[in-house]
Each structure stands twice: as structure tokens, then as C-alpha cells.
Amino acid sequence: MKQNRSTLNRRDFIKGTVVGLAGLSAVNIRSRASFNSTKTAKIALVKTSDRVAGVNECLKLFSYQPVRDKNVYIKPNLNTADPAPGSTHNDTLRQLVKAIHDQGAAKVSVGDRSGPQPTAEVLETKELPAMAEELDFELMNFSELSAQHWVLQHPKESHWPDGFLFARPVLESGYTISTCCLKTHQYGGVFTMSLKLSVGLLPRTQMRELHNSPDMRKMIAEINTAYQPQLIVMDGIEVFVDGGPMEGTRRKADLFLAGDDRVAIDAVGLAVLKELGANEAIMGRKIFAQEQIQRAAELGLGVQSSEQIEFVTPDRASKLYSDKIRTILDKG
Numbered sequence: 001m002k003q004n005r006s007t008l009n010r011r012d013f014i015k016g017t018v019v020g021l022a023g024l025s026a027v028n029i030r031s032r033a034s035f036n037s038t039k040t041a042k043i044a045l046v047k048t049s050d051r052v053a054g055v056n057e058c059l060k061l062f063s064y065q066p067v068r069d070k071n072v073y074i075k076p077n078l079n080t081a082d083p084a085p086g087s088t089h090n091d092t093l094r095q096l097v098k099a100i101h102d103q104g105a106a107k108v109s110v111g112d113r114s115g116p117q118p119t120a121e122v123l124e125t126k127e128l129p130a131m132a133e134e135l136d137f138e139l140m141n142f143s144e145l146s147a148q149h150w151v152l153q154h155p156k157e158s159h160w161p162d163g164f165l166f167a168r169p170v171l172e173s174g175y176t177i178s179t180c181c182l183k184t185h186q187y188g189g190v191f192t193m194s195l196k197l198s199v200g201l202l203p204r205t206q207m208r209e210l211h212n213s214p215d216m217r218k219m220i221a222e223i224n225t226a227y228q229p230q231l232i233v234m235d236g237i238e239v240f241v242d243g244g245p246m247e248g249t250r251r252k253a254d255l256f257l258a259g260d261d262r263v264a265i266d267a268v269g270l271a272v273l274k275e276l277g278a279n280e281a282i283m284g285r286k287i288f289a290q291e292q293i294q295r296a297a298e299l300g301l302g303v304q305s306s307e308q309i310e311f312v313t314p315d316r317a318s319k320l321y322s323d324k325i326r327t328i329l330d331k332g
Helices: 010-022 051-061 090-102 119-125 128-135 196-201 204-211 216-226 262-276 291-298 316-331
Strands: 041-047 071-075 107-112 138-141 150-153 164-167 175-185 190-192 231-243 248-252 255-259 309-312
Touching: 041 051, 041 262, 041 316, 051 090, 051 231, 051 255, 071 090, 071 196, 090 107, 090 128, 090 175, 090 231, 107 128, 119 128, 119 138, 128 138, 164 216, 175 196, 175 262, 190 196, 190 262, 190 291, 196 216, 204 216, 216 291, 231 262, 255 262, 262 291, 262 309, 262 316, 309 316
Parallel strands: 041 309, 071 107, 071 175, 107 138, 175 231
Antiparallel strands: 041 255, 150 164, 175 190, 231 248, 231 255
8 A cells, every 4th residue: 555655734634624624514423422321331241362252252242233234434453563452453353344244234444544653554564455355345544535534623622722633534434343452551641442542533743732732631532522433342362551552561361342332441441451450550540530531421422430331241251250340340
């Protein structure tokens, strides 16, 4: 895949969105609805060291919206090409694409914007062009999107003073699936799971603003107001309990999670990190006091407390582990 060498600055991007915004009413943009404080978020938890089985069991357990005849976009973690959990494992992505095709999706697309490693280099290193041809999905390099394919988002009471630009292909997607890793983040994010996965849906030109802000973790949560995934699948077979997002201290968690609530998924992921014994940034703060979680809950993006999380499991080993995670969640 050829890398687009042209660079657009922030003013160019915002200027380019004028055309996009003019036709915004025709775009299938999913508005955010506040999470009902009495609603329960179900999370599928599967103990396994097999990624194919993990994907399949999660899709059996979690009652997500049907994909038949839908144009499905899959958002992986392709920040770099580092081995999982540095990036989405190819086995996880492969099985997810196969399953969605088998369920009758009209079209499947996979796309991301990498950084600091160039996106084209990440895609080639992970051999995703070949996988796309083999499995019949569209592979999108968001670093190559032209200005009119970024749409300005300006949520109320946001820590983004001038708003942020968001990838139009995701806004126009009829169905979005996020597949994230489970890991710590040493460069200010604290952790990177389903909420932080959304950073790859912004242009690289906005990363300096994000990383230099004292409100970085709140801004990460606010990106998620732009869209709502219908399904989230988290690969937690190997995790980083320190370091990250590219390399870090590894532990084996041997589990998969699935749901449609980003706050609940990330809260459970944090409980798993606590169970494994992570760094002080994780161990020293209550789960719902983490800024990404706290801000996302304030915005109505998901559950407000651990009591709203309900586990569904396929077997005794998974149930026993979910009981352990439940105790950690309730303690915070």
C-alpha cells in the first residue's frame, strides 16, 4: 500500500471539513444517548488461551445486533506492528472477519491510523494487505484520507478547545466493531483498551495537542462521543501490566471479553490488571476514579458503577474467574 506523503496542517484539515459538514445531514452519524443509570451492561468473559475459540465463544455468548446485510467496519489496534498486545493479533482479526462474513455481512472493512510508526508500514509488516485479499475485506489507511474525509466534532463542555477531527468512513459505517488489546500505557494514558482505541480515528496532526494536554485522559474519553460501536471484542490472552503501548511487562491473563459498553469493558479490563498485579497507576487508584472511566461515565457513554456490570460465561473456569473479577470490581 502506497504511503501518502503529503502533509496537511490543522488549518488545512478544518478548512477541508467545510465541504464535509455541508453534507453532514446525509451522513449516518450515530448520536450518543446517555446511558440509563438503571441499565445493566452484560460482558461475556471467556477463559482461554486460544484466540479462535475466544472470538467464537464471545460471539456466541454476547447478544449483539445482527450483522446480516450490514456494511461492517472493524477497528483494530494498529498503533504499531509490535506483537500482541502491542497490536491486535492477526489470529484475532482473522477470526473476527471470518465470523462476520459467515453471518452475512454485506461488506467488511478494516481501517486505522497508526503512529508513531507509519500506517502503511504497520499494515505491510503485519501482512494485512495479503489477509484482506484472502478474506475479502477492504483495508483502509486513514493516514491517506483527504481533508474532506475528516469531520469536525465539537462536543459541548469538551476539553478539546477547537474540537477534533474524526474519520468520516467510521461515521458513515452502518455497523462498527472494535477489537482492542488489554494493556497499560506509559505515556500518559495510564491504560489503553476500548476507549483509547478511538484515538486512531483522529488525524496524526492532533496528537501533539492530545499528548501535551494535562486533560489527556479526559480528552480520550471525549473522542468516544463521536460514535458508538455495536460490538467490542477484547483480546486479553497476553497483557501488559507495566509499560505499553508498544512493549511492556507481559502477563498471561488467558481471557477474552466482549460487550457493547466501552466503560464496562475497560472497567473489567482494569480489574484484570489489578488481579494480575499491575503498576502503581493502576493499583493505586480505584477503577471508576480513573480519568478515562470517570469522564466517559459522566458523558453517558456507559455504566456508572460496577453494580451495573453483569457477566455471562461459558464454563466453570470462566465463571470462577468472573467471580474473582467481580470482587475486585466491587472493591474498586
